[in-house]
Amino acid sequence: MSDSATLDLIHAHGSVRRYKPDPLPASLVETIVAAGQRASTSSNKQTYSIIATADEEKRLALMEIAGGQIQVQQAPLFLTFCADRTRLDKVCELRGYKQDFSTLESFLIAAVDAALVAQNIALAAESLGLGICYIGAIRNNTAAVIELLKLPKGVFPITGMTIGYPLHPPRIRPRLPQEAILHWESYNPNQDEALLAYDQEMIETGIYKNRQVPVAGKEGEMEAYGWMEHTARRVSAPSRQNLRAEVEKQGFELK
Ligand SMILES: Cc1cc2nc3c(=O)[nH]c(=O)nc-3n(C[C@H](O)[C@H](O)[C@H](O)COP(=O)(O)O)c2cc1C
Incomplete structure (x- = not known):
């Protein structure tokens, strides 16, 4: 409160x-x-x-x-x-x-x-x-x-x-630590620590139902499926690729 x-x-x-x-x-x-x-x-x-x-x-x-x-x-x-x-x-x-x-x-x-x-x-x-x-x-x-x-x-x-x-x-889903999204005066690209901390926090919520994925480059080893894996999977494929054409068809030229 x-x-x-x-x-x-x-x-x-x-x-x-x-x-x-x-x-x-x-x-x-x-x-x-x-x-x-x-x-x-x-x-x-x-x-x-x-x-x-x-x-x-x-x-x-x-x-x-x-x-x-x-x-x-x-x-x-x-x-x-x-x-x-x-x-x-x-x-x-x-x-x-x-x-x-x-x-x-x-x-x-x-x-x-x-x-x-x-x-x-x-x-x-x-x-x-x-x-x-x-x-x-x-x-x-x-x-x-x-x-x-x-x-x-x-x-x-x-x-x-x-x-x-x-x-x-x-x-209530946790959000990224502010170090990742709030940049005082100039952009700070060093976000790895914040991302790893957030990944762990999201895993601990149980939202991903304790799913496991193979560790990259380490055969046989598994690690928790978290926000990073979930999000990377979602953003690594293009989505709704016909949208520009649909927007244009509806009268917006987007010049
Ligand atoms: C523009 C926009 C589109 C969204 N579309 C969907 C959707 O189609 N289905 C859905 O279940 N959630 C949708 N969401 C909700 C997000 O998944 C949700 O806000 C996000 O996971 C964070 O969770 P929270 O809102 O519970 O904090 C959308 C959110 C936004 C902002």
């Missing part, structure tokens, strides 16, 4: 992947979205939109898109955070201009805006006893998301989020 209820809330975060079926009243959704909208937004442009999905059939379709993650069907609410250029296309039209949204910069601005509103919503939801889990896996098939949610050209899904009442309190 700290002296700050906000800090306590932030430190109590853990992704929730099992939910009670209780629906969320629209007024509650509006409350957390209003808090989401308080997030900073580049030049107050607010180039994002949020699609709220409560309909069970649509949640089932989203679950399939997200690789069968059961939480997507189970959670009573699914939010899809989108980069949205269409509103400012309209603003420009109404004022006699033409929006130039052709650069990577403009897409990044919209994507960052979408991420910031999402995280504010996450904290607002958690402050009211709800649980959340981001669902990046909607990017497995953005074309299917676009069709399902009827996203017009100029609107692209960045990430999803499940929201609902947690079935169990979430597990």
Whole structure:
């Protein structure tokens, strides 16, 4: 416990992947979205939109898109955070201009805006006893998301989020030591010690269920499977390689 209820809330975060079926009243959704909208937004442009999905059939379709993650069907609410250029296309039209949204910069601005509103919503939801889990896996098939949610050209899904009442309190995953991520004055590339310490800490949580892997270069020897092995496996293969084409098809040129 700290002296700050906000800090306590932030430190109590853990992704929730099992939910009670209780629906969320629209007024509650509006409350957390209003808090989401308080997030900073580049030049107050607010180039994002949020699609709220409560309909069970649509949640089932989203679950399939997200690789069968059961939480997507189970959670009573699914939010899809989108980069949205269409509103400012309209603003420009109404004022006699033409929006130039052709650069990577403009897409990044919209994507960052979408991420910031999402995280504010996450904290607002958690402050009211709800649980959340981001669902990046909607990017497995953005074309299917676009069709399902009827996203017009100029609107692209960045990430999803499940929201609902947690079935169990979430597990708190340790984070990297600050030596690895906070660099005072200039970048410090010497992170091996911090990484090894974190790997050990993650192994001790039991998250990896005490899996073992062979020690590189030492035949017959085994070592614990930890965060480093888990993460290295995940990042050593390319993922979602058609994304640039999908983003371009949806009206973002990324020049
Ligand atoms: C953009 C983004 C996408 C994510 N996508 C998924 C997902 O598709 N499925 C899932 O179970 N968790 C997903 N997560 C949750 C992360 O796995 C989780 O935040 C991370 O493992 C740290 O755990 P914690 O949130 O419990 O602290 C995602 C998180 C982020 C930020």
